[in-house]
Amino acid sequence: MDHFLYRDGVLHAEDVPLPEIAAQVGTPFYCYSVATLTRHFRLFQEALAGMDHLICYAVKANSNQAVLKLMGDLGAGVDVVSGGEYRRARAAGIPGERIVFSGVGKTREEMRLALEGGIRQFNVESEPEMAALNEVALGLGVVAPIAVRVNPDVDAQTHEKIATGKAENKFGIPIARARAVYAHAATLPGLRVVGIDVHIGSQLTALEPFEAAYAKVADLTRALRQDGHEIIRLDLGGGLGIPYERSNAAPPLPLEYGAMIRRVVGDLGCEIEIEPGRLIAGNAGILVAQAIYVKEGEGRNFLILDAAMNDLVRPAMYSAHHDIVPVIEPAPGAEQAPIDIVGPVCETGDTFAKSRMMPPVAPGDLVAFRSAGAYGAVMASEYNTRPLVPEVLVMGDHLAVIRDRPSFDEIINRDTIPEWL
Template sequence: MDHFLYRDGQLMAEDVPVAQIAAQVGTPFYVYSSATLLRHFALFDDALSGIDHLVCFAMKSNSNQAVLKLLGDAGAGMDVVSGGEYMRAKAAGVSGDKIVFSGVGKTADEMRLALEGGVRQFNVESEPEMEVLSAVATSMGVEAPITVRVNPDVDAKTHEKISTGKKGDKFGIPIERASEVYARAAALPGLKVVGIDVHIGSQLTQLEPFELAYNKVRELTKQLRAEGHEIIRLDLGGGLGIPYAQASNEAPPLPTDYGAMVKRVFDGLDVEIEIEPGRLISGNAGLMVSKVIYVKDGGDREFLIIDGAMNDLIRPAMYGAYHDIIPVIEPAAGTEQTPYDIVGPVCESGDTFTKGRHMALLKADDLIAFRSAGAYGAVMSSEYNSRPLIPEVLVQGDQFAVIRPRPTFDEMINRDTIPEWL
């Protein structure tokens, strides 16, 4: 569910007409719904009610400060994968004891940054990382709380580029090596083992892979406790998918079903549960709004050339991802539709959002909206072709604010420096 609905023929972002935002902000832009973000966070939080838990928002899906503050104030923790994300979480007012530091390539400087500012735990991904963290923590005279990320060799049945829990993926240590790796962790100074971490992929549309992986983690918990390790916390990662099309046959499980499965699998284990949803909280909470520049006759097809491009929303070019695309002005019932190839202005054939998409007839200056663009949209954008990053807007009820402005050409260009000797 989201809060982007037609009302009196106008697409609304909560109680604000999207066309009104476009008139004031200019296109293209991202717009996020506060109500949708909070509702989706609450769905996960409620799904785990009755057990000790923390829902940590996966910031890699959307790291805008306003979004982080909104969720942090509602009680969310944060899952970060870089020093920059850690600093964003802190700047948004999230306390260190609610920040989980994940990622396969943490540097010593990032470790030091988190230890100085406070961190709930490091999800350690390898033995070399463990040894560096031990050295950093020991040099600072502190103890670093850790989980070890295990790779359970479970097929998440998702896109190969977002699968993270199969043998051969770069993430975690093979689960069959867990005993020796945990023994090494216990022997290193400056480390305190607190739990186990697992994450098998993103955009999962079935519960079966989760349950298979979680059952392996349950057995590992018992084994490690028998070997003398204190396992008080299980970080189960994120990955629950969303439907990218309004009329999709793909219906991912609900957070309530996911929560019931988690409770069933870990019943009686006496552990705190952490989960790290990103896409399901922020995905359907955002639109990318763009304007038609030209409708071009391509002979055997019509091109809808818009002012949004692959540098603004790269998912279709990078993953072949589908986004539902709708006009901002609602077409009348029975309106004729025509197939369009919807493309951007970037000088790449890959700058194609979709081919042969049937839509109501459109013309120059008409507005369209890409649904489900709140996750992995703005965070993956770039200034390719020297196109300024597009604004982000947050709506709450009948008010809206720009939460990341569009830089001017001068601001973009002046970040470069030319050496005196040139």
């Protein structure tokens, strides 16, 4: 469910008509709904009610500080994967004790930043990282809490570029070696083992891969406790998918996901961490664009928008589907025809949809890309010297621009021409 609905024939973000936002900030723009973000976070709280848990919002899904502030005020922790994300989270008011630091390539500088600023735990992904973190912690005279990320070799049945739990993926330590790695960690005085971490991929649309991975984690927990380790926390990652295409079957609900967690690991007495990002932010945001031209081609027509692959890269990068709808509601029974929906960037890959059935769209009309709140603005670039898209947050009938569109002077003046040219 989201809060982007037609009212009197006009698509609204909560109580604000989208044409009103377009008139204020121009197109293209991203728009997020506080009501939807809040509802999706609370669905996870309800799913894990009665269990000791912390929901750590995955900052990489949508890192705008207004979104992070909202999450923090709702009681969320966050999962960060870089020093920059750590700084964003702290700037948004997230306390260190609610920040989990993940990622395969943490630098010593990032480790020092988190240890000095406060951290809940590091999700350690390799033995060299473990050695580096031990050295940094000892140098600061502190002990770093860690969970070791294990790779369960489970096929997440998702796109190959967002699968993270198979043996050939770069993430984690092979689960078969986990007991030896934990034994080594126990000998390092700068580290304190607090738990186990696992994450198998993103945009999962079935519970079976999660259950297979979590069952392996449950067995490992029992084995590590027999070895003398105090395992008090299980970080089960994120990855629960969202319906990008409204005609398709919906992925499992958070309540179903929570029931599976209880069944598989609920008897271990561990605090549960989960790291949802996409499911919280995805359907809470849209990208609004304006039609520039309708072009007739050889055997196909093209709807050319002012949004491009640099603004929303998911279709080009992952062949991802986004429902694209007119902002002015089509008349009942309006005839639809297939059309390729593309952007103005000089790349054939700048294609959002091929042969998409659409009602008539004329130059100047607005269209909205649904389910664009996650991995949209955060992955945007200034390719072709196109300014980053502004972001707008809506709550009821209130709206705020939470990131401005930079001017061309701001973009160009970042460059420095050497004196000797």
